[in-house]
Amino acid sequence: MGKSQKPKTLLIVGGGTSGWMAATLMASRWPDINVRLLESDNIGTVGVGEGSTPHLKIFFDTLGIAESEWMPRCNATYKNGIYFSNWSSVPGFERYFHPFPAQTDDLTMPMFFKHIQARRLGRSETPHPDQYFLESYLTRNNLGPIAAECFPFNVAYGYHFDAALLGKFLAAKAEFLGVERIEGNVAQVQLNEMGEISRLRLDDSRTVQADFFIDCTGFKSLLLQDALQVPFTSYRDNLFNDAAVVLPTDAALEITPATDSTALSNGWAWRIPLRNRCGNGYVYSSAHLSADQAETELRQHLGLQDAEVSARHLQMKVGVVQQHWRHNCVAVGLAQGFIEPLEATALALTFNTIMQFIKRFEDGDFSGRYQDDFNREIGAKFSGIRDYIVCHYKVNQRTDTAYWRDNAANNALSESLQAVLHLWRHSDNFAADMRKYNLEGSYQAKSWACLLAGYGLFPALDAKASAAPDNGRGELTELAEFIRRCGLNFTNHNQLLAAHGVT
Structure with a gap:
């Protein structure tokens, strides 16, 4: 997409918080572009952190959405x-x-x-x-x-919130702004002779066309990494954690306005106080701890009996793509990369990516003129946050497990x-x-x-x-x-x- 031409149709592939954030921001900014969103009812949100930095407030302020409107619907706290x-x-x-x-x-x-x-x-x-x-x-x-x-x-x-409810709230807002929701599963991404994405074929044989595509397909990154073959750089050499186990508990009577991050034997546990429950999870290194061991340790940390509540296990793909924007596709959210949720930066990176893309796309008259600048800017955001997260592990003085000793001894530092x-x-x-x-x-x-x-x-x-x-x-x-x-x-x-x- 090298020439200057505003797209007639923009397709966001994947819903969840990132997809619907992109939909609301782009539809409100470009009312003359047909913004559509394709998502599958069979794919749920990851919903790991359920916490944010102050960027989420900036997002809502940008759209003119009051806290009294969205917070009650998402069981949100400060x-x-x-x-x-x-x-x-x-x-x-x-x-x-x-x-x-x-x-x-x-x-x-x-x-x-x-x-x-x-x-x-x-x-x-x-x-x-x-x-x-x-x-x-x-x-x-x-x-x-x-x-x-x-x-x-x-x-x-910032806020604590229910990620699934936030996605639904934003979906309703986006549809009010004119975003068309399409339900379906992507079976094939088809490219044209220039290597750009031309259309998607769904598993029921329907095809969906667009001029520009936003990849919000999560860790799979069906468009940017899979179809366009943009390489992914793993952060495994300096961020060891690659898995999490999640358990909810009852809401506290006195809701604290802070996230708790407690270091455990081979990672750390979060506690996120929502209005209707507490979100809890254990982020750990699978090279140092098995999933069963992690679940047992989290239950002990929370004082839960084995049968009280079922746990959800997640795998995390920690790292970043080498290009966030390639041809007529930009990746947003997990599709572009993920830094573990220690500082709750996922939505901040999503918001920054969307807003910077909007700016650079407009500055270039809706061409790829500033694609390289955009990729450098967003890449620097990821690198800066990664450094801060890595520092938490590097400077620890714990010696009780190999995990903490390995982190302290790690010299793969920028x-x-x-x-x-x-x-x-x-x-x-x-x-x-x-x-x-x-x-x-x-x-x-x-x-x-x-x-x-x-x-x-x-x-x-x-x-x-x-x-x-x-x-x-x-x-x-x-x-x-x-x-x-x-x-x-x-x-x-x-x-x-x-x-x-x-x-």
């Missing part, structure tokens, strides 16, 4: 960030919170960086990240992220991740040098510092430096009081859900 438990064996650092951004960070973050810098020099400071950020305070006190109108600072937040770790050990100003060397991409210096400080990655205390007068205690007291008073503007999470109709 998410201030993620707790990480048992990832570190350093005393005092067994648990930390990774918060989303807030405008108050501009007032509190300088003190955080000041104190971690002093601790990195061997001084006896207080470097744990949890006491430096409003979002951490809100979560400890079970407060939602939406403040009273008189509070002049915004707090970013140059950018090696640079971040070098700055943490040697920089005189970590935040400034992260910007100086262009290492702030998918994650800002705040997030990197929360991770590394949250693990307690500091040198031994220096005897002379530790003996110096502690000038930070007073300012920490003032900081705690500032954050507490900010917190007075926020509402209990359960009450906030009720106020927004999520009952």
Whole structure:
């Protein structure tokens, strides 16, 4: 599709959250293009994480959909960030919170960086990240992220949600926007003489034609990877986890506005609080643990008896395609790649891919003029998130299983991740040098510092430096009081859900 010509028909192949996100965004942006979506009733959603970053709010804001409309229908709750438990064996650092951004960070973050810098020099400071950020305070006190109108600072937040219900909600929205849903199973992808996709043949002999195709067929990637033969690069050398086991439990009476990520023997377990249940799962390495062993360990972790609830086992294809856009096809969601759900980045990558494609497609007058730029940009997003996820495993100090020892010993690190770790050990100003060397991409210096400080990655205390007068205690007291008073503007999470109709 090298010439400048707006497509008359655009076909999204595959539903689920990614497919219907693409449908709603493209139909709302291009009302003069016939947007259609082909999906099979026999294929369910993967629905592993059921959590998001703040990108999901941006998605709904882009479409003008209010929380009071979609959250009750998807049993959704608010998410201030993620707790990480048992990832570190350093005393005092067994648990930390990774918060989303807030405008108050501009007032509190300088003190955080000041104190971690002093601790990195061997001084006896207080470097744990949890006491430096409003979002951490809100979560400890079970407060939602939406403040009273008189509070002049915004707090970013994500959501927990039922993935299947979200897909259905978006499908209804897309169809209201004029998207035509076609039910069927793809039997063959047919190419033209230029190597582009021309039509799909379904298993009932129907054919479906389009000018442009969006591949949302999940890990199978029937269009981009299978038909167009775009190579897939595995992340197996530095992300060992390739399987998950999933078990729901009853909803908690007090719903916390955070995801819990707890390190287990050969991976980690998530806990995602929805309005009607808790989503639980264990992401693990099949090279280190069998499926039966993983299920048994998850049940023990949750305190479940064997017969109480059935488990669902999943395989994960972790890695990324070498081209996200080839010829007249763009892959979105699992079809383009997957980084394990540790930081709930799947929907953020989906949203970024769709919006960047829309921009680049329009900039090129609906041609492939900016295809290479788009592929570099989305590839960089995947690489940046992968580095941050890999860092969680690389810097662990657990020695109780071969899994954790193997992760700590893994040296298959990108140059950018090696640079971040070098700055943490040697920089005189970590935040400034992260910007100086262009290492702030998918994650800002705040997030990197929360991770590394949250693990307690500091040198031994220096005897002379530790003996110096502690000038930070007073300012920490003032900081705690500032954050507490900010917190007075926020509402209990359960009450906030009720106020927004999520009952």
